[in-house]
Amino acid sequence: xxxxxxxxxxxxxxxxxxxxxxxxxxxSGVQFVSTYPGTPASEIGxxxxxxxxxxxxxxxxNLYFEFSTNEKVALEAxxxxxxxxxxxxxxxxxxxxxxxxxxxxxxxxSGVRAGMVIVVADDPGxxxxxxxxxxSRAYSYLAHIPTLTPATSQECKDFTxxxxxxxxxxxxxxxxxxxxxxxxxxxxxxxxxIVRGQRKGKFIKNPHRFVTMPxxxxxxxxxxxxxxxKIKNEVSEKSPTNYESKRITNKKIGIVxxxxxxxxxxxxxxxxxxxxPVLKLGFFYPLPERKIKNFIKSxxxxxxxxxxxxxxxxxxxRFAKDANPKLQIFGxxxxxxxxxxxxxxxxxxxxxxxxxxxxxxxxxKIKN
Numbered sequence: 001x002x003x004x005x006x007x008x009x010x011x012x013x014x015x016x017x018x019x020x021x022x023x024x025x026x027x028s029g030v031q032f033v034s035t036y037p038g039t040p041a042s043e044i045g046x047x048x049x050x051x052x053x054x055x056x057x058x059x060x061x062n063l064y065f066e067f068s069t070n071e072k073v074a075l076e077a078x079x080x081x082x083x084x085x086x087x088x089x090x091x092x093x094x095x096x097x098x099x100x101x102x103x104x105x106x107x108x109x110s111g112v113r114a115g116m117v118i119v120v121a122d123d124p125g126x127x128x129x130x131x132x133x134x135x136s137r138a139y140s141y142l143a144h145i146p147t148l149t150p151a152t153s154q155e156c157k158d159f160t161x162x163x164x165x166x167x168x169x170x171x172x173x174x175x176x177x178x179x180x181x182x183x184x185x186x187x188x189x190x191x192x193x194i195v196r197g198q199r200k201g202k203f204i205k206n207p208h209r210f211v212t213m214p215x216x217x218x219x220x221x222x223x224x225x226x227x228x229x230k231i232k233n234e235v236s237e238k239s240p241t242n243y244e245s246k247r248i249t250n251k252k253i254g255i256v257x258x259x260x261x262x263x264x265x266x267x268x269x270x271x272x273x274x275x276x277p278v279l280k281l282g283f284f285y286p287l288p289e290r291k292i293k294n295f296i297k298s299x300x301x302x303x304x305x306x307x308x309x310x311x312x313x314x315x316x317x318r319f320a321k322d323a324n325p326k327l328q329i330f331g332x333x334x335x336x337x338x339x340x341x342x343x344x345x346x347x348x349x350x351x352x353x354x355x356x357x358x359x360x361x362x363x364x365k366i367k368n
Contacts, residue, residue: 001050009193017183018043020153021119021176022051023191024160025089026061028115031197032081033065034074038093039128040183041121045091062197071096075103075118082116082173083210084201087164091119094134104173105143106212109220111171111227114199115164118145118175121183124307125340128180133338135308136177140285144228147175147285148241149259153187159241159282161192166235170227177284179307181260181340232286241282242291251277253354254295256316257305258284261341265305268347272356287315293323301353304331307341 003013004023015023021044025033035045045067052065064081068074071092078090092100097120104118120136123129140147146166150159156178163174212220236242254277257265262280269276279295281287296302296316304313313331320327334349335341351358 001047004047005051005194006191007194008191011191012188013191014186015153015157015189016043017150017153017156017178017185017187018121019047020156020187020189021091021160021178022047023189024157025117025164026194027157027192028161028164029087029195029197030089030164031062031064031086031199031201032078032088033063033091034068034077034088035091036068036071036074036096038096039121040123040178040180041091041093041119043183044119060196061194071100072103075100075107078116079103079107079112079173080203081201082112082114084203085114085199086201087115087168087197087199089117089119089160092121093129094120094122094136095129095131096120097136097139098134101139101143104139104145107173108143108145109212109217109224110210112167112173113171115168116173117160117163117167118173119160120175120177122177122179122308124179133308135311136175137284137309137311140175140177141311144224145173145175145285146170146228146231146283147177148282149177149284150182150282151259151262151280152182153185153189155241155282156182157189162241166231170231172224172227172231177259179260228286232289236283236286237288237290239283239288242288243280244295245275245278245280251298252300253302254279254299255303255305255350256281256292256295256312258282258312259307261305261307261346264341264343264346265350267343268350271343271347272350272354274350274354276350276354281312284312287312289319292316293319296320296327297323299324299327301328301330303334303349303353304329305335305341305346305349306331308337310337
């Protein structure tokens with residue numbers, strides 16, 4: 001916890017992904033945090049709980065924290081704080097998002113006042129959450145909630161800060177979706193300055209905005225879809241969270257990836273000493289359509305590396321119909337939809353599309 005609260009501006013600390021999210025929220029001036037404990041998101045609530053019990057720190061940070069009755073209550077409480085003008089973070093595991101979804105969808109319709117970030121931790125492989133192997137990116141489309149997918153501890157911090165700014169600018173909650181390996185990995189994080197939230201909470205009654213009943217609710221949906229179009233064109237297409245590798249030796253085969261799968265991809269390419277073009281998508285929803293089309297338009301083959309459901313693969317397939325109809329698209333025909341990805345699994349997929357042979361050591365690691 002001492003590292004999370006470090007005052008070394010521009011200094012570096014080794015943090016878990018979840019700890020880096022806490023640091024990002026503190027650097028954003030968060031004033032209200034609510035959660036229902038559940039791994040892989042547990043460290044977020046546990047860290048804020050410890051901070052809230054340090055009287056010297058709590059007086060400096062002007063921060064309220066609670067373990068809520070359940071995830072729906074956590075989301076509702078956080079929304080109330082945001083409606084009242086205070087930056088809010090709500091954290092839960094993937095299964096908890098199902099519990100909170102009853103309120104989530106109407107919340108995105110009504111929007112928020114102060115920045116509101118919802119952190120959701122998925123658990124591919126069910127190493128700690130046995131209820132289901134859920135891909136929470138489905139809610140990005142269902143609820144039309146902007147979604148960021150960090151890969152490293154540094155990105156966990158940076159994306160959290162970016163999510164607060166995005167949320168506040170467009171008056172919409174933003175989801176940061178992490179997975180077990182992102183949440184629980186340790187990495188070097190460059191620190192910024194912790195900001196004390198200064199806003200006094202005051203709720204302003206506004207039935208036109210907060211009452212989601214027909215016919216007004218249909219107008220709200222139109223407004224939401226227009227908001228998503230603006231975020232796509234003004235932010236996602238230009239965001240540095242989406243970037244392409246520059247060192248390229250083979251311009252006919254490319255890879256599109258996201259989240260922790262990006263790290264596995266880069267490890268596999270290093271193993272083969274390959275410099276294929278790689279497009280990393282940190283802004284999952286809305287996806288940067290023009291950027292993806294520009295990336296794939298001159299390729300002959302593209303491999304989509306993502307864990308669980310083939311959401312990006314489906315979108316790339318759709319974009320390719322206009323940008324590159326002859327493009328060969330590989331994804332879940334080479335990679336599993338069940339369980340975590342591993343570097344050796346990605347290595348095998350890259351070997352197949354590049355006609356490379358695996359050496360004995362890597363072959364032993366790979367399981368069919």
